[in-house]
Amino acid sequence: MAGLLEIHNLSKSFDTIKVIDDFSLEVVEGTLCCLVGPNGAGKTTTMDLITGRIKPSSGKVVFAGQDITAQPEHVIARAGIGRKFQVPAVLRDLTVRQNLTVAFSRQTNPFWNLFRFRSPGLERKLDEIATLAGLTDRLGERAGILSHGETQWLEIGMVLMQEPRLMLMDEPIAGMTESEIEKTAAIFKELRKTTTLIVVEHDMGFVREIADVVTVMHMGSLLAQGTIQDIEADPRVRDVYLGEQEAA
Numbered sequence: 001m002a003g004l005l006e007i008h009n010l011s012k013s014f015d016t017i018k019v020i021d022d023f024s025l026e027v028v029e030g031t032l033c034c035l036v037g038p039n040g041a042g043k044t045t046t047m048d049l050i051t052g053r054i055k056p057s058s059g060k061v062v063f064a065g066q067d068i069t070a071q072p073e074h075v076i077a078r079a080g081i082g083r084k085f086q087v088p089a090v091l092r093d094l095t096v097r098q099n100l101t102v103a104f105s106r107q108t109n110p111f112w113n114l115f116r117f118r119s120p121g122l123e124r125k126l127d128e129i130a131t132l133a134g135l136t137d138r139l140g141e142r143a144g145i146l147s148h149g150e151t152q153w154l155e156i157g158m159v160l161m162q163e164p165r166l167m168l169m170d171e172p173i174a175g176m177t178e179s180e181i182e183k184t185a186a187i188f189k190e191l192r193k194t195t196t197l198i199v200v201e202h203d204m205g206f207v208r209e210i211a212d213v214v215t216v217m218h219m220g221s222l223l224a225q226g227t228i229q230d231i232e233a234d235p236r237v238r239d240v241y242l243g244e245q246e247a248a
């Protein structure tokens with residue numbers, strides 16, 4: 001079966017430095033892939049290349065059978081690739097409900113969306129996503145008063161309102177408390193039933209909890225890929241990444 005996302009021999013240089021070096025990856029629909037590796041391995045750059053934020057020096061990215069390598073960022077987003085960044089982009093003065101409503105449409109003017117959409121489809125979707133993100137009781141609150149964890153969950157909800165087929169997340173549990181991490185793991189386990197996910201993460205406990213497949217990058221290349229058990233048993237991964245993590 002072809003992957004929902006296929007990365008073929010991707011390379012990217014900044015000036016003369018090659019930071020992504022002949023990297024290939026296939027993500028099968030319905031799986032949660034964790035992308036791990038030491039600092040500077042090229043994980044964020046890979047996400048930027050998938051979403052079209054930057055363009056590769058060579059290689060290609062295929063999504064749902066379409067070559068999206070040359071497409072602009074907004075076209076790739078509309079094709080069904082959503083991304084949650086580490087720094088939340090919620091509108092703090094709007095309520096949780098309003099933030100989710102704004103995210104429902106991919107139109108460029110958020111306030112226009114806020115007044116335009118009053119469809120039953122929106123209400124159903126909003127309820128569904130608020131439940132998934134554990135925010136049902138917070139729908140009427142101003143987003144600015146949410147805790148760090150709740151803000152992250154709201155942002156996940158906002159990306160989901162756009163119904164991505166593939167969702168990318170950058171270090172989603174950074175700065176969270178233990179109980180917030182547990183709740184986030186539960187959200188991801190639910191989420192992966194309907195959405196394909198690529199999650200960049202350093203916390204191997206969390207990776208162990210959520211990943212179907214773990215992809216390890218090192219110096220811009222694929223070092224290893226497999227189940228968490230395969231990865232933890234791989235001496236090359238222990239050498240360049242896990243050993244360093246255990247020592248930290």
Ligand SMILES: Nc1ncnc2c1ncn2[C@@H]1O[C@H](COP(=O)(O)OP(=O)(O)OP(=O)(O)O)[C@@H](O)[C@H]1O
Nearest residue numbers: 014015019037038039040041042043044045046217
């Ligand atoms: N715009 C840029 N210009 C020059 N070099 C860059 C640029 N963006 C990234 N790099 C370099 O590319 C390499 C890969 O960076 P990247 O942020 O993708 O790594 P990462 O695996 O996400 O690291 P971390 O885990 O620390 O976030 C690093 O050496 C970084 O300094």
